[in-house]
Amino acid sequence: MEWRSHEPSSPPLLERGLGGERFMSDDPEIRRAVRRTVGIAALRRIRRIVDADNALEADKRRWARRLAILFMLAALLVLAWMLIR
Numbered sequence: 001m002e003w004r005s006h007e008p009s010s011p012p013l014l015e016r017g018l019g020g021e022r023f024m025s026d027d028p029e030i031r032r033a034v035r036r037t038v039g040i041a042a043l044r045r046i047r048r049i050v051d052a053d054n055a056l057e058a059d060k061r062r063w064a065r066r067l068a069i070l071f072m073l074a075a076l077l078v079l080a081w082m083l084i085r
Helices: 028-084
Strands: none
Touching: none
């Protein structure tokens, strides 16, 4: 049995498609366009996360306002009841 080293004769797996063909270009223009596209997609994803968080915070503020009004009304009713009695 012959011993062989595993030296890559083709591009690394990350630079090959499922069929073994290369899909990563050495062209700097293409690499720049890919990085830009990936960056824009990441920024859009972050924007959606931030928008969802902002909506959740606005919802919390609305509920806090409603509860504050409810507690104030309850306190006024108790105070009025105590004064009338």
